[in-house]
Amino acid sequence: MKTPQQIVWLALVPLALALTTAGALAQVDQRTIAQQLLDQDNVAARNKALDMAQTVGAQNASPELRAALMTTLAREGQRHAERYEAGRRGEELEPMADPEFIARVSRVVIELQDPQTIPALTGALATGIQVPRALARFGEQAAPAVLRTVADPDGWYDAVGGGLITLRFMVEGAATRPLSSGVRDQIRRVAKERLTGKQHFTILWRAIDLASVLKDAELTRIVETIASDANEVAARGVDDPEVVELTQKRAADLIAGKAPLPRP
Amino acid sequence: MKTRIVLIAAACVWLSIVRAPDASAYVVANALWYDTGADTLHGVVYTQKDWWDPTSGWEFNPSCECEYYYESWVTTLARLYHPSGSLQSQGLTSDPFVAGLEIHLGPPPAYGVWTQLGDHYAETAWWDNWGMFLFQDTAYLAGTGQQANAIKCGDERGNIIEEYRAGQVNLNPTCSDFASSGGTAHFTWSELNGGFQDGNPHNPWGIVRQGLKDGLEATRSNYNRGAIRLSSGYRCPHGNANVGGVQQSYHMHGRAGDMYSWDHTWTEQEFNLLRQAALNTGNTIELFNWTTYTDRHLHAAW
Numbered sequence: 001m002k003t004p005q006q007i008v009w010l011a012l013v014p015l016a017l018a019l020t021t022a023g024a025l026a027q028v029d030q031r032t033i034a035q036q037l038l039d040q041d042n043v044a045a046r047n048k049a050l051d052m053a054q055t056v057g058a059q060n061a062s063p064e065l066r067a068a069l070m071t072t073l074a075r076e077g078q079r080h081a082e083r084y085e086a087g088r089r090g091e092e093l094e095p096m097a098d099p100e101f102i103a104r105v106s107r108v109v110i111e112l113q114d115p116q117t118i119p120a121l122t123g124a125l126a127t128g129i130q131v132p133r134a135l136a137r138f139g140e141q142a143a144p145a146v147l148r149t150v151a152d153p154d155g156w157y158d159a160v161g162g163g164l165i166t167l168r169f170m171v172e173g174a175a176t177r178p179l180s181s182g183v184r185d186q187i188r189r190v191a192k193e194r195l196t197g198k199q200h201f202t203i204l205w206r207a208i209d210l211a212s213v214l215k216d217a218e219l220t221r222i223v224e225t226i227a228s229d230a231n232e233v234a235a236r237g238v239d240d241p242e243v244v245e246l247t248q249k250r251a252a253d254l255i256a257g258k259a260p261l262p263r264p
Numbered sequence: 265m266k267t268r269i270v271l272i273a274a275a276c277v278w279l280s281i282v283r284a285p286d287a288s289a290y291v292v293a294n295a296l297w298y299d300t301g302a303d304t305l306h307g308v309v310y311t312q313k314d315w316w317d318p319t320s321g322w323e324f325n326p327s328c329e330c331e332y333y334y335e336s337w338v339t340t341l342a343r344l345y346h347p348s349g350s351l352q353s354q355g356l357t358s359d360p361f362v363a364g365l366e367i368h369l370g371p372p373p374a375y376g377v378w379t380q381l382g383d384h385y386a387e388t389a390w391w392d393n394w395g396m397f398l399f400q401d402t403a404y405l406a407g408t409g410q411q412a413n414a415i416k417c418g419d420e421r422g423n424i425i426e427e428y429r430a431g432q433v434n435l436n437p438t439c440s441d442f443a444s445s446g447g448t449a450h451f452t453w454s455e456l457n458g459g460f461q462d463g464n465p466h467n468p469w470g471i472v473r474q475g476l477k478d479g480l481e482a483t484r485s486n487y488n489r490g491a492i493r494l495s496s497g498y499r500c501p502h503g504n505a506n507v508g509g510v511q512q513s514y515h516m517h518g519r520a521g522d523m524y525s526w527d528h529t530w531t532e533q534e535f536n537l538l539r540q541a542a543l544n545t546g547n548t549i550e551l552f553n554w555t556t557y558t559d560r561h562l563h564a565a566w
Contacts (some may be wrong), residue, residue: 047511051434087555098510128551170389205534
């Protein structure tokens, strides 16, 4: 004859077993999703896996799935960067299997809100405004990786530009996410580097934007020189007169107090 | 004895043929179809009375001062069942010859989608005009497999929605997501809705989000170097596949546009001037690079 307590315990055992099994199944499913994400040859399965990862959600994502998402983004970033390099070498480019996948996976990785995603996100700086915003939200924590990208003399101009925008967002958001004087000084130095010497015009533009929010006397003088002297712009490698004019106008507008776009 | 047996048998046969209102009423038509205009699923059962009627004949009608043929009527009760087995709809009708019933299931539950798959069938029973039960039958109408995801917008939008389902696109548009007009100051509806190589077979219907319209206008304003040529805006899933678009392209969400300059030679520099303009709108969710596509268009999504 069983006591009521024994009966309760006996009833709880299958329940616990069921819950444990369900948990294990969920882990197995996430493992499958992670594996499919990493399978670069199957575009359709990878897309589906990404949708499923999004459904799982950042809160419930297992460490394995989170790692797979970060790896996937890092690979995609690398793939786009290599393509840029191939283009720069004058190689003929074949169509990419899924060029837009990087933006989709970026969105899912951003939702993780995990500092461990900083390296992968930094590798995707060339693909729009979402990544600079996400990195800026990490504040100083993301600064070293972004500074490395911006300082790279052989860096892809879209990645460097994205990095400069990120740094500007960090400076403009310093009221809520303070920057140490050391990091601020590194930002100032890298801005100066990108305001001098030969630069792609988009890098020069984003460096002018950054300088305008740093409120540094030396940088402001450089921007004033650019605004007033077309030869100074040409000296930085911008030779098309229309682009020289646009560069000077941008510098003049920012000196006059106009807020740089896009806004943080 | 033998003769008596033969006579009784003959009488029975005769009675069974000419006297009995036998079970020869039958379903002459049944169908199940979706009426896109009314947005309803219809079942229909027509039954034909087919027996000898001792009360039929010709009679003088004083109102028209003419002879008319009269016959007893048959009353039909039809019930239409949902695949779940529950009674969906029923009706009762009487007619001297063909008792026809159209049974309307009404609009489907959500987004115009029948979620219950399976067979619809109608159960019919007939009585003569003296209330004598004649016959009962179950008539298969059709399955709702096809109707399960059929279009309920009453027009071409439904076909586009079906493409999303069939193509496993990660978007489930509803009828209200579509529009048939609505250009902006600088982009016509036909540019926003299609404009790609093979056109939009569903024209004028398409999905164009406000974000795309605002993003394109803001880009044009920031660019400030003349018009933007939109080579591709909204794409239905088939259209997207035809032009080699990616499986989950934002073109199918009505959020993406492919751009070139109208007024300037399309160089890497011009591409970057336009890209910076799009970047400055501040809310692009996709914005790619000079080397991303082999035809060098600027793809942006908002």
